Amino acid sequence: MNQDENVGMVPMTLQEIAEAVHGRLVDGDGPHADLGQGSGDGSPHIRAEATNVVSDSRQLREGSVFVAIAGERVDGHDFVPGIAASGAVAAIVEHVVEGSSVAQIVVENSVRALGLLARHNLDKRREMDLPLTIIGITGSVGKTTTKDLLSSLLRRLGSTIAPVGSFNNEIGLPLTALEVNASTRFLVAEMGASHIGEITYLTNIAPPDISIALKVGVAHLGEFGSVENIAKAKSEIVQGLLPGGVAVLNANDPRVAQMRRFAPGRVLWFGEQAGSGVDVFNEGQAFDMTAQDIRVDGLDHPSFTMSDGAEHVPVTLGISGEHNVMNALAAAAVAHHLGLPLDDIAAVLADQRRISPHRMAVSTVERNGIAFTLIDDSFNANPDSMRAGLRGLSAWGSSGEDKPFRVAVLGAMLELGADELALHRQIGEQCADLSLDAVVAVGGNEALAPLAQALADGAKDEASRRGVTGSTQDFKVLLAQDAKQADDMISSLGQEHRNMVVLLKGSHVSGLSALAEQWEKRESHSMTADEQNGEVQR
Incomplete structure (x- = not known):
């Protein structure tokens, strides 16, 4: 998860962890004897020392404590029986899991226990000189x-x-x-x-x-x-x-x-x-x-x-x-x-040219006989970040002679309350205000479709008011039912415009980050600074 190699908590015994999270420590193998919070020193499992904590079983390594969290789609408790093979020494669970050979620390709420253990780790680190x-x-x-x-x-x-x-x-x-x-x-x-x-x-x-x-x-x-x-x-x-x-x-x-x-x-x-x-x-x-x-x-x-x-x-x-x-x-x-x-x-x-994924990440995508510049800002979206991304797209290539065809592929924004339709309309209006060349409003599901429609309507109405549509530089407003249809629309636009730059921006549920990853798997590559400079000079 972290970029540094020397990571892992301050080492702790399982008894110390159980006390820190107010948990009940039980041994692995056979009948699960209740070992309380300070007993059981005869068991090799209880004597083990923990050096790291994970909640994803794929990240297990020697000395791991696995925190079993029951999510909406996956229950971490289902993975507890197999974690010993990856080096885990214990699991923090909300109920005893049969068939596990590692010690278990039983708590009322594993997420809260995770927070308590993190605070204990920082307190121990603070105590050091x-x-x-x-x-x-x-x-x-x-x-x-x-x-x-x-x-x-x-x-x-x-x-x-x-x-x-x-x-x-x-x-x-x-x-x-x-x-x-x-x-x-x-x-x-x-x-x-x-x-x-x-x-x-x-x-x-x-x-x-x-x-x-x-x-x-x-x-x-x-x-x-x-x-x-x-x-x-x-x-x-x-x-x-x-x-x-x-x-x-x-x-x-x-x-x-x-x-x-x-x-x-x-x-x-x-x-x-x-x-x-x-x-x-x-x-x-x-x-x-x-x-x-x-x-x-x-x-x-x-x-x-x-x-x-x-x-x-x-x-x-x-x-x-x-x-x-x-x-x-x-x-x-x-x-x-x-x-x-x-x-x-x-x-x-x-x-610092690369930051966390799907945040204004620039790459060149080559697929289906077309090539275009991708600005992937698809991690999430709200009105403030959406406006910032659109301003960035508008500025792209503005100083060059061969200005690119600028396309905003925009998904819905969530958790905006009663004003959500008006806020989506305003984003569409800004697309026209910034003189972009095309906007593709992406739905994704039945609940998101009205938001995408509001965005597209705002773009069309503002473009009509400004007299943009119907001009020699026609402002295109497209409505896609989902990311797949948006992909097809980009392919069509790419056939018409050899010098195209595409912004992907929307909430995670709109599927645009998955589309960005799909494009990345198909012959795309990150642009170096020299290549980006070449985009302007081209």
Whole structure:
């Protein structure tokens, strides 16, 4: 799961684990004797030492504790009888599983037990006479990208644990925290939420020394009920700071700026200095990390001048998307606070060209006699991230003479509440506003079809209002029932336009990330920086 090789929790006995999770320890083999929480030292299974924790049986290795979680489609308890063959020493279960040769720790709730064990691991690590800094990150958008950038920066300073992808919930965060051991200097913990109280739960597991709040948007609006509730939930990451902890706040977002009242210690401010519109700075406070003179090239790679108030350095991001300037500033503010010089920060940000999968990942796809550039941002979608992706697509190749045919393949956005149809219409309208060449609205199932229709209607109506449709550069609006039909539509458009760039963006259920993986398996390859530059020059 993690990019570092030296991962695995602080070693623990099974008795210690049972006590940490308030579980009942039973032996493996034969009748399952109740061994309580401190007995049974005659069993070789009970004497075993655990060195790592997994919830996926495919990740088992020597010294593993397997946490059996009952999901909607798969019940981890079904795999317990076979885990010994992979080196597992114990399983955390909600009921005794017959036929298992490893010890079992029986708990009421295995997910809660996972959180308790993660907190115990971090407490043990804190007790060592070695420095450990935990950084928590939240926001409606940008969490994973900021986590990726920050972990790359912190690896210049010491051994860093951070998840690959978006392990940011009550399962993913504890699993990441259980990779911390004596050699770990930094833990970067991404914290997501769809309900009030969830980030508080996560900060109780991994209390941060530094908390980053990126943005309060409308992601999960349907679950939270209001943007105010979203702001309240995100503020929990600041309230969860350790005494004297540092809050790193986006000065350009008024709702984030208001979180300063919860900060128990120093506040670091990041943002674009020009036109912030945030009155916090009327109190004499200054930016700790800011960007000026932001511009993008024909591949939407941002360049800007980064400053800590005393020093100024030029920065060109290796990843695409002007919106990633704010994510880079947040990561830079933390890294600089922890001792990394600005020049080193600029170098790492320039070298970081690949982040977690399905996030503005650029590749060339060659299939069925056509070739096109793919911008894969299909991990998930909400109105804020959708607009950012569309702006990136609009900027792609804008400085070249041979401008590409720009196609937005957009899936539905979920959990937006009563305004979901209007919000989808607005995204369609923006496609026309940005003068894209085509939009493919993708349904996926019966529930998503009305959302895709609203997106397509918004694009058509705005294009008609602007007089775009029917012109020599006709704006195409297509409606696909599913990802397969969208694939066919892209093939047809690719036959007509040799220089085409395609953005994939939508919720996971829309199937667009699976489409991206399908394309990747068929002769696609990631583009190097030189190849991307060639796209503009072509």
